[in-house]
Amino acid sequence: MAEKNSTTLRDQLSVFVRLAGADSPGWIVAAIAGAVVLAGLDMAGVAAMVPLMTLFTAADPATGPTALFARILGTEDVQTLTLAIAGFVALVFVLKSACTIPFRWWLLGRTQRIAADAGTELMRRYVLSPYIAHRARSGPEIYRNVGDSTSQASSVLLGVVGVVSDLLVLVAILGVLFLTAPLVTLFTILFFGMIVMGVQRALRRRQTRTGEELAEAGLHGWEYLVQAIDGFREVRLTSSGGDSARGYGRARRRVAEAARSLMFISELPKYVLEIAFIVAIGGVAGILFMTGTQATALTVLGVFAAASLRALPTLNRVSATLAQIRSGQVGLGIFVEAVRDLDAHEPHVESPRTTEAFRGDIRLEALEFRFPDADDEIIRGVDLVIPENTTVALVGSSGAGKSTILDLILGLLTPTRGRVTSGGRPIEEDLASWYSRIGVVPQDVFIRNATLAENVAFGSSRPEIDDMRVIDALRLAELLEFVDTLPEGIETVMGERGVRLSGGQRQRLGLARALYSEPNVLVLDEATSALDNETEHRIANTLQRLSGRLTIVIVAHRLSTVRRADLLVFLEQGEVAAQGTFDEVRATNSHFERLVTLGELN
Numbered sequence: 001m002a003e004k005n006s007t008t009l010r011d012q013l014s015v016f017v018r019l020a021g022a023d024s025p026g027w028i029v030a031a032i033a034g035a036v037v038l039a040g041l042d043m044a045g046v047a048a049m050v051p052l053m054t055l056f057t058a059a060d061p062a063t064g065p066t067a068l069f070a071r072i073l074g075t076e077d078v079q080t081l082t083l084a085i086a087g088f089v090a091l092v093f094v095l096k097s098a099c100t101i102p103f104r105w106w107l108l109g110r111t112q113r114i115a116a117d118a119g120t121e122l123m124r125r126y127v128l129s130p131y132i133a134h135r136a137r138s139g140p141e142i143y144r145n146v147g148d149s150t151s152q153a154s155s156v157l158l159g160v161v162g163v164v165s166d167l168l169v170l171v172a173i174l175g176v177l178f179l180t181a182p183l184v185t186l187f188t189i190l191f192f193g194m195i196v197m198g199v200q201r202a203l204r205r206r207q208t209r210t211g212e213e214l215a216e217a218g219l220h221g222w223e224y225l226v227q228a229i230d231g232f233r234e235v236r237l238t239s240s241g242g243d244s245a246r247g248y249g250r251a252r253r254r255v256a257e258a259a260r261s262l263m264f265i266s267e268l269p270k271y272v273l274e275i276a277f278i279v280a281i282g283g284v285a286g287i288l289f290m291t292g293t294q295a296t297a298l299t300v301l302g303v304f305a306a307a308s309l310r311a312l313p314t315l316n317r318v319s320a321t322l323a324q325i326r327s328g329q330v331g332l333g334i335f336v337e338a339v340r341d342l343d344a345h346e347p348h349v350e351s352p353r354t355t356e357a358f359r360g361d362i363r364l365e366a367l368e369f370r371f372p373d374a375d376d377e378i379i380r381g382v383d384l385v386i387p388e389n390t391t392v393a394l395v396g397s398s399g400a401g402k403s404t405i406l407d408l409i410l411g412l413l414t415p416t417r418g419r420v421t422s423g424g425r426p427i428e429e430d431l432a433s434w435y436s437r438i439g440v441v442p443q444d445v446f447i448r449n450a451t452l453a454e455n456v457a458f459g460s461s462r463p464e465i466d467d468m469r470v471i472d473a474l475r476l477a478e479l480l481e482f483v484d485t486l487p488e489g490i491e492t493v494m495g496e497r498g499v500r501l502s503g504g505q506r507q508r509l510g511l512a513r514a515l516y517s518e519p520n521v522l523v524l525d526e527a528t529s530a531l532d533n534e535t536e537h538r539i540a541n542t543l544q545r546l547s548g549r550l551t552i553v554i555v556a557h558r559l560s561t562v563r564r565a566d567l568l569v570f571l572e573q574g575e576v577a578a579q580g581t582f583d584e585v586r587a588t589n590s591h592f593e594r595l596v597t598l599g600e601l602n
Contacts, residue, residue, distance in 0.1 A: 009329060012336045013160065016153050019339060020117035027110055034103045035165035041096035042310055043172035045089050049306040050180055052085045107161060115154030119146055122338060128347040131412040132371070139230075140222035145338045148218045152211070152331025159325040166314045166321070173311050181300045183291065184284050188304075191283065192315065195276045199269045200322055207323045210262045211330030217254035224248035262327050269319035277312055281305075352433035359520065360423025362386040362409065362551065367418035369404060377416065378404050379574045386567070388423075391543065391552040393562035396571035397595070402555045405571070406525055409553065410440065439514030443526035445506045452483065453490040456512050469516055476546075477512035478538045479505065511539065521551045536561065559596065 017023045051066040066085075070076050073084055123146050126134075178185040228235055228244040235241050281304070288300055363386075369379040379401050386392045386409075394402045407413040409420055411431045419426050427434045448455055456473055457465040470490055474480055482505055486492040494500050501509065514522055524543075540561060543552060547566070556562050568585050570578045570592045578589035586593050 007333075007336065009156070009160070009325070009332075012153075012329070012332050013157055015336045015339055016118055016157060016332065017114060019121045020114040021121075022110075022114045022117065031107060031110075031161050032164065032168075034107070035168045038096055038100055038103065038165065039168040039172040041092055041099065042169050043176055045092035045096065046173050046303070046307045046310060047176045048085055048089045048092065049303045050176075052082065052089060052302075108158070111154055111158040111161065114157060115150055118153065118335075119150035122146055122150065122335070122342075125339070125342040125347060128350070129342055130345050130348070130414075131407070132414070133345050136373075140219055140226050143222045143226070144215070144219045145334060149215070149331040149335040149338070152214075152328040153335045156325050156328040156332045159321045159328065163318055163321050163325070166318045169314050170311060170318075173307050177304065177307055180303055181288070184287050184300060184304070187283060187287060188280060191280055192273070192276065195272065196269070196315065196319060199272055199319065203265050203268070203323065204326060206265055207262070207326035208330065210258050210265070211327030213258040214255060214262070214327065215330050215334060217251050217258060221248055221251035221255065224251060262323065266320040266323040269323075270316040273312065273315055273319070277308060281308075348431065350432050352436060353430045354433060356430075356433070357520070358422040358425060358427065358430075358434050358437055359388065361388050362521070362553075363421045364405070364409070365418050365421065367405075367408060367420070368416045369408060369413060370416045377574060379408070379415075382418075382574070382576055384569060384576060384579070386551060386553060388551055389548050390566040391547050391554065391564070392567045392569065393554045393556065393565035394569050394571060395556070395562055395592075396577075399573075400571040401574040402571055403525065404574075406523065406553070406555055410438065410523065411435070436517075437520040439517050439519035439522045441507065441510040441514045441522075441524045443507075445510035445513075447494050447501065447506060447509065449493065449496045451488075451491050451493055452486065452509075455494055455509060456490075456516050458513050469518075470512075473512040473516040476515050476542050477508040478542065479508050479512055482508075508539070519550060521553065522546065524552070524554045524556070526555055526557070540564070 014023065051069055066081060069081055069085055069088075073081065075081065126137075126142055126146070174185060174189065177188070224244050224247040228241065228248065235244055281301075284304055285301060364382050364384040367379055367382040367384075368377050370377045382405065394405060396402055404413065408415055411420070411427050411434055414428065419428070421427065422434070448458070451462075452474075453465055453467060453470050454460075454462060456470045467490065471480070474483055474490070483489055492500075511524075536558065543554075544564060546552065547564075554562060554565065562568060563582050565582065567579060568582050569576055570585050570589055572591065578585045578592060580588070586596060
């Protein structure tokens with residue numbers, strides 16, 4: 001499972017920041033430098049407590065730690081020195097807090113930008129991954145990886161930087177305490193070190209399990225949400241909306257329960273440390289009074305008490321952050337596994353490699369195809385020529401291989417053997433250039449929640465859209481009458497997934513979209529299946545008018561759609577069983593004749 005991390009945290013974070021383009025050491029150095037400055041201010045504030053506590057024990061201000069302040073201020077007056085040193089301590093701590101605010105603002109912004117950039121890059125790799133790999137992926141899993149896992153990875157990155165910063169503060173404070181009272185400081189380090197290590201060791205597995213529960217419950221939540229939203233029509237017709245909502249609710253409650261558990265185990269060390277602090281003060285006092293004078297003991301106790309006000313919250317924060325890192329590392333591991341899975345495939349290049357356009361006949365040469373997880377070929381030794389500027393229909397029973405051959409022609413799938421060429425050039429040489437001259441009308445047309453014009457000119461921003469070409473494409477697709485009924489014409493928003501459109505209007509919009517790009521090759525994959533007879537007849541007439549001006553490849557079951565094709569190719573079990581005109585194939589192939597007679601092709 002992706003959740004089971006097999007690499008170190010450092011390696012995982014390296015992948016995360018590299019994906020965001022933030023692997024240069026500049027920002028890391030800046031973060032460490034900021035942490036060092038803040039630690040230095042804390043150290044200066046705690047160090048200044050030593051002369052202050054010395055003054056409180058009525059020591060000679062001209063000797064010991066107060067001597068430096070006495071020389072700088074030019075006075076040995078206890079009241080003056082006390083006020084000056086106390087003011088210095090207050091100033092340092094205020095300055096430290098004032099510097100922390102912009103530093104945290106910058107650090108939070110930097111890590112959040114890294115998360116945004118990493119999530120964007122992960123999405124880019126998903127959309128540029130091979131089509132055959134995409135077909136095998138789970139939609140909810142993709143949403144979880146790009147969304148939830150990226151957020152968890154971000155929390156780990158921020159946590160690691162925060163822990164480093166907090167540890168520097170603790171080291172600085174302990175450094176001052178060690179110079180003040182080495183034996184007591186060693187006792188404190190050993191005591192709190194064992195407490196923290198013991199608590200973290202006890203909670204480590206629980207923190208990891210909580211992270212796994214968050215990831216799994218989040219995935220289940222996405223599954224129910226996608227089912228309810230993307231399958232809204234089916235959910236409504238099967239009266240399963242309540243079931244979807246209840247399933248989503250169960251997943252969200254699991255997330256809530258895991259989040260509560262995570263917050264609790266993140267806060268638990270705080271209470272343990274508070275108890276430990278009371279015990280430690282007693283231990284420190286005992287050591288001090290047994291090994292030194294009362295005045296020295298009181299001075300050191302005061303310094304330790306002041307230092308604890310800075311160190312204890314920091315130590316609590318470190319413990320809580322470690323819990324956040326461990327639970328978040330599950331999401332980070334999922335993110336990294338997704339990146340490695342995507343990196344195993346060559347990404348699609350969207351920019352044409354050359355300016356040379358594909359022209360000429362399309363040839364399928366000894367074409368074979370088998371899915372990676374299948375034993376047998378779906379397409380077997382197909383040799384076919386699609387002459388330029390002709391209309392070719394691919395027909396056959398369900399499972400004959402029509403859609404697979406179409407995907408091979410489109411370059412969405414790569415042949416196991418053989419090749420697809422246009423004008424003698426393999427289309428794989430420059431798929432982006434090949435796509436720039438192809439218009440495709442799928443059976444299920446994706447409609448954006450955007451204007452009609454933006455849906456026709458899919459992939460173009462509004463300033464780039466040629467409204468005259470949009471109108472012309474809509475006219476050819478027999479949609480102008482529909483446009484006249486819209487309140488804002490081509491500027492009317494179609495609604496989420498085209499809720500304003502009927503099935504036939506969606507397919508005609510798909511045809512308009514394909515024609516808008518002024519293609520050399522027009523591909524229709526069951527694009528007339530949802531049309532009424534009259535509209536289908538008008539679309540057939542449109543295709544007839546386009547015949548001879550561009551290459552048209554049609555996959556369809558309706559007789560009226562394919563009857564006038566220049567070449568009809570009848571497929572059986574992944575092979576070309578017959579080809580010729582409609583009448584020629586009907587006369588030479590009994591299976592095709594039977595399908596026509598039975599009305600299975602009508």
